[in-house]
Amino acid sequence: MKVLMFGWEYPPHVYGGLATANYGITEGLHAQGDVDITLCLPKPWGDEDKTPANIVAMNCVPIAWRDVDYDYVKNKIGNIMSPELYYKLRDHIYGDFNYMGVNNLGAVDFAGGYPANLHDEINNYSVIAGVVARTMDFDIIHAHDWLTYPAGIHAKQASGKPLCIHVHATDFDRSRGHVNPTVYGIEKNGMDNADCIMCVSELTRQTVINQYHQDPRKVFTVHNAVYPLEKELQDIPRPDHKGKEKVVTFLGRLTMQKGPEYFVEAANMVLHRTRNVRFCMAGSGDMMDQMIYLAAERGIADRFHFPGFMRGKQVYECLKDSDVYVMPSVSEPFGISPLEAMQCGTPTIISKQSGCAEILTNCIKVDYWDINSLADAIYSICHNESLFDYLSVQGKNEVDQITWEKVGLWIRELYERTLGWR
Amino acid sequence: MKTICLYFEIHQILHLKRYRFFDIGTDHYYYDDYENERNITEIAERSYMPALNALLDMIKANGNYFKVAFSLSGVGVEQLEMHAPQVLEKLQELNNTGCVEFIAEPYSHGLSSLVNEDGFDEEVKRQCAKMNEYFGQYPKVLRNSSLIYSDDIGLKVSQMGFKGMLTEGAKHVLGWKSPHYLYNSELAPNLKLLLRDINLSDDISLRFSNKDWSGYPLFADTYINRIAGLPKEEEIVNIFMELSALGIAQPLSSNILEFFKALPACAKAKNITFSTPTEICENVKSVDSLNVPDTLSWIDEERDVSSWLGNPMQREAFNKLYSVADRVRIANDPRINQDWDYLQASNNFRFMTTKPAVVGVDRGIYSSPFDAFTNYMNILGDFINRVNNLYSTDIDNDELEGLLTTIKNQGDEIEMKDKEISRLQAKIEKIEVESDKFREQVEVKCAPKKDTAKKETTKKSAAKKSATKKVVKEPAVKASKE
Numbered sequence: 001m002k003v004l005m006f007g008w009e010y011p012p013h014v015y016g017g018l019a020t021a022n023y024g025i026t027e028g029l030h031a032q033g034d035v036d037i038t039l040c041l042p043k044p045w046g047d048e049d050k051t052p053a054n055i056v057a058m059n060c061v062p063i064a065w066r067d068v069d070y071d072y073v074k075n076k077i078g079n080i081m082s083p084e085l086y087y088k089l090r091d092h093i094y095g096d097f098n099y100m101g102v103n104n105l106g107a108v109d110f111a112g113g114y115p116a117n118l119h120d121e122i123n124n125y126s127v128i129a130g131v132v133a134r135t136m137d138f139d140i141i142h143a144h145d146w147l148t149y150p151a152g153i154h155a156k157q158a159s160g161k162p163l164c165i166h167v168h169a170t171d172f173d174r175s176r177g178h179v180n181p182t183v184y185g186i187e188k189n190g191m192d193n194a195d196c197i198m199c200v201s202e203l204t205r206q207t208v209i210n211q212y213h214q215d216p217r218k219v220f221t222v223h224n225a226v227y228p229l230e231k232e233l234q235d236i237p238r239p240d241h242k243g244k245e246k247v248v249t250f251l252g253r254l255t256m257q258k259g260p261e262y263f264v265e266a267a268n269m270v271l272h273r274t275r276n277v278r279f280c281m282a283g284s285g286d287m288m289d290q291m292i293y294l295a296a297e298r299g300i301a302d303r304f305h306f307p308g309f310m311r312g313k314q315v316y317e318c319l320k321d322s323d324v325y326v327m328p329s330v331s332e333p334f335g336i337s338p339l340e341a342m343q344c345g346t347p348t349i350i351s352k353q354s355g356c357a358e359i360l361t362n363c364i365k366v367d368y369w370d371i372n373s374l375a376d377a378i379y380s381i382c383h384n385e386s387l388f389d390y391l392s393v394q395g396k397n398e399v400d401q402i403t404w405e406k407v408g409l410w411i412r413e414l415y416e417r418t419l420g421w422r
Numbered sequence: 423m424k425t426i427c428l429y430f431e432i433h434q435i436l437h438l439k440r441y442r443f444f445d446i447g448t449d450h451y452y453y454d455d456y457e458n459e460r461n462i463t464e465i466a467e468r469s470y471m472p473a474l475n476a477l478l479d480m481i482k483a484n485g486n487y488f489k490v491a492f493s494l495s496g497v498g499v500e501q502l503e504m505h506a507p508q509v510l511e512k513l514q515e516l517n518n519t520g521c522v523e524f525i526a527e528p529y530s531h532g533l534s535s536l537v538n539e540d541g542f543d544e545e546v547k548r549q550c551a552k553m554n555e556y557f558g559q560y561p562k563v564l565r566n567s568s569l570i571y572s573d574d575i576g577l578k579v580s581q582m583g584f585k586g587m588l589t590e591g592a593k594h595v596l597g598w599k600s601p602h603y604l605y606n607s608e609l610a611p612n613l614k615l616l617l618r619d620i621n622l623s624d625d626i627s628l629r630f631s632n633k634d635w636s637g638y639p640l641f642a643d644t645y646i647n648r649i650a651g652l653p654k655e656e657e658i659v660n661i662f663m664e665l666s667a668l669g670i671a672q673p674l675s676s677n678i679l680e681f682f683k684a685l686p687a688c689a690k691a692k693n694i695t696f697s698t699p700t701e702i703c704e705n706v707k708s709v710d711s712l713n714v715p716d717t718l719s720w721i722d723e724e725r726d727v728s729s730w731l732g733n734p735m736q737r738e739a740f741n742k743l744y745s746v747a748d749r750v751r752i753a754n755d756p757r758i759n760q761d762w763d764y765l766q767a768s769n770n771f772r773f774m775t776t777k778p779a780v781v782g783v784d785r786g787i788y789s790s791p792f793d794a795f796t797n798y799m800n801i802l803g804d805f806i807n808r809v810n811n812l813y814s815t816d817i818d819n820d821e822l823e824g825l826l827t828t829i830k831n832q833g834d835e836i837e838m839k840d841k842e843i844s845r846l847q848a849k850i851e852k853i854e855v856e857s858d859k860f861r862e863q864v865e866v867k868c869a870p871k872k873d874t875a876k877k878e879t880t881k882k883s884a885a886k887k888s889a890t891k892k893v894v895k896e897p898a899v900k901a902s903k904e
Binding site for chain 2: 269272273361364365372375376377379380383384385386387389390391394
């Protein structure tokens with residue numbers, strides 16, 4: 001089975017959760033053995049892992065004919081894409097796009113990530129997708145998140161092949177109800193044209209059904225998974241805090257969606273009862289100053305710390321050093337980070353409003369607004385060794401069973417159903 | 423001749439309320455009154471009353487032929503006293519027919535038999551006293567909470583003077599043996615064991631109204647035919663279940679009461695009788711001893727204690743609770759004792775189970791095992807603090823017990839001496855009265871002359887008085903010195 005996949009970001013150049021999920025899904029499908037993936041990315045750097053998928057660099061795809069010689073092409077884009085593919089793609093240009101500000105290869109540049117002119121880039125991306133769809137041989141199209149929906153629709157129209165879209169988040173999660181009409185329009189159009197909609201959680205699925213008015217029969221839940229920890233990260237030691245000060249951690253963007261203020265309020269309640277706990281709020285975001293102010297106002301700043309944004313190995317060191325990981329998200333389509341905390345053996349508290357709550361059992365779930373319950377859970381893990389041990393050991397066992405291979409198997413089944421092969 | 427032993431458990435716990443860790447030390451009331459009242463009222467209305475009425479009808483309709491046994495946990499009785507006294511009245515009415523036996527069980531429906539023999543002994547006696555108070559019968563047969571049994575428990579129960587005990591006819595204990603005989607305990611041959619027939623009991627209590635079950639619908643004649651069809655030598659069929667199975671687990675709309683009402687007639691036709699546990703223990707000889715080194719119960723497929731003590735959280739809660747058992751017993755504070763009963767109930771531990779169960783676990787107000795654990799540990803934290811605050815924790819249990827015994831003994835002694843004092847004082851008064859009379863007589867006889875004799879007698883009585891006072895004072899001083 002051949003899949004044409006549209007993605008926006010991809011490891012190791014990570015901007016948000018989308019890159020990790022995209023990589024995991026690609027790997028999971030590759031592990032099935034009989035799925036060939038052509039993955040289109042706006043601006044690959046050349047250091048991506050190319051084993052699971054054949055990567056097409058959209059910023060190297062010609063949309064206007066240029067007479068360039070082989071060595072020039074090889075010299076310019078050889079580290080990202082083969083010149084043969086360039087010439088093959090050049091044979092399938094379907095219109096005159098000279099007006100679009102193309103470079104001397106006839107291709108359009110991308111800034112990468114999420115620039116200010118995002119809507120232009122989305123449009124360019126879909127124009128280029130038309131060339132790719134006319135060139136490549138594939139059975140089904142798979143588009144990740146709203147940025148690539150227009151490209152998916154275009155490819156479907158050009159090829160007549162069915163379209164699957166993957167909803168990693170909706171604008172309702174990002175904006176807490178105050179949706180951007182343009183974004184909503186793009187999302188709705190993508191869903192209307194899709195033959196199969198995959199959502200990262202039942203929570204998202206319900207949003208898609210109710211807010212975007214989709215037929216429930218074509219909307220499926222495909223939960224995310226996690227990658228096993230690398231050896232280097234596994235080997236980070238877990239300090240023993242038994243009988244010592246405990247550390248409770250929040251890790252994520254400090255924005256309204258993640259509910260940081262509930263964490264501070266719960267910390268306040270815990271610290272009024274016991275002083276043997278420290279709180280750590282890692283990450284940055286537009287609510288950072290507000291949170292520092294709030295912690296000071298509650299008089300707990302001596303035990304409440306803001307280490308700032310963390311990346312790479314730091315994240316895992318921080319998780320392993322924690323006794324409790326808290327994710328009080330107000331609305332989280334899935335949320336891979338609690339799974340990562342559990343991989344580190346850290347007991348985890350998540351809000352019931354997160355998608356990952358649907359598949360996890362060995363963690364504590366509370367309503368994000370219920371700070372009493374949150375404080376109680378934090379206190380209980382810090383003061384009852386048996387609960388800490390149980391959640392630590394069983395939580396790790398549980399997430400070790402959640403693998404991308406299983407996700408890949410389920411996605412392949414959905415492909416086959418969409419294609420009418422089963 | 424075959425006989426059926428029918429037994430029902432009546433037990434409801436006191437539901438704990440939502441108790442946050444910041445309530446520790448400030449709030450000492452742990453119970454959800456609303457939920458308790460609602461729960462017990464509902465069960466009494468939907469299950470206990472209709473079921474007991476049906477059983478009463480069955481006894482009346484069949485003379486002394488139909489017999490049944492009940493056990494009530496002390497905690498359950500307290501709940502019924504408070505919210506549904508009509509159930510207790512109905513049980514008394516049943517008791518008056520003489521066809522009903524009440525058997526013993528631990529007062530709290532707890533797991534004390536596993537760790538604390540003294541506590542277990544005390545609890546059972548308290549429940550027996552309660553049964554005696556209500557029904558005028560002192561139980562002779564015991565069933566432990568959830569039919570928990572092991573050889574050690576059997577020995578203990580036998581030493582407490584019980585003739586028999588009910589337990590589970592678990593496959594892993596019986597092996598090729600049949601539960602349809604009377605057995606005896608391995609360590610205490612005098613203790614008879616009645617084993618529950620798992621299939622026949624669960625057909626009613628778990629599956630009766632299940633339309634997917636191959637045996638559905640179950641009729642009384644087929645049921646009795648199955649019993650009658652057992653090999654001739656297998657004479658005892660023990661059918662044990664919770665009373666709430668009739669009406670709650672199996673709704674009344676499934677006609678479960680009609681099924682029950684039809685049983686005696688069908689049994690009579692097949693020449694099968696009904697017996698109470700004590701009758702069986704007295705009349706039947708045991709065929710063999712049963713070796714049960716590991717604890718068994720009637721819960722879950724494993725039929726062991728894993729649904730209460732299966733995970734480390736449950737074990738921590740259990741160990742913490744019973745770590746103060748002796749102190750609670752020694753301190754003997756009425757309010758603490760009451761909370762102690764309610765906190766021990768095994769249901770509190772069951773809420774924390776993480777086992778994947780076939781029969782769905784009712785977790786009450788809790789959303790997860792972790793939630794149940796957190797709430798219970800908060801309450802336990804407060805409770806243990808209260809227990810420890812009664813007497814300084816610097817004094818260990820033995821020493822404390824010693825001191826308390828001394829105080830109690832001295833109290834007894836003082837009481838005795840007080841009695842002695844009042845006895846002596848009464849004596850003095852009597853003597854004085856007599857001496858007055860005597861004096862009058864003397865005065866009447868020789869009024870003019872004998873003044874000296876009169877003086878002497880008064881002196882004597884005064885001396886007596888001071889002497890008795892001295893005697894009284896001495897032990898009091900001694901006691902205060904000690």
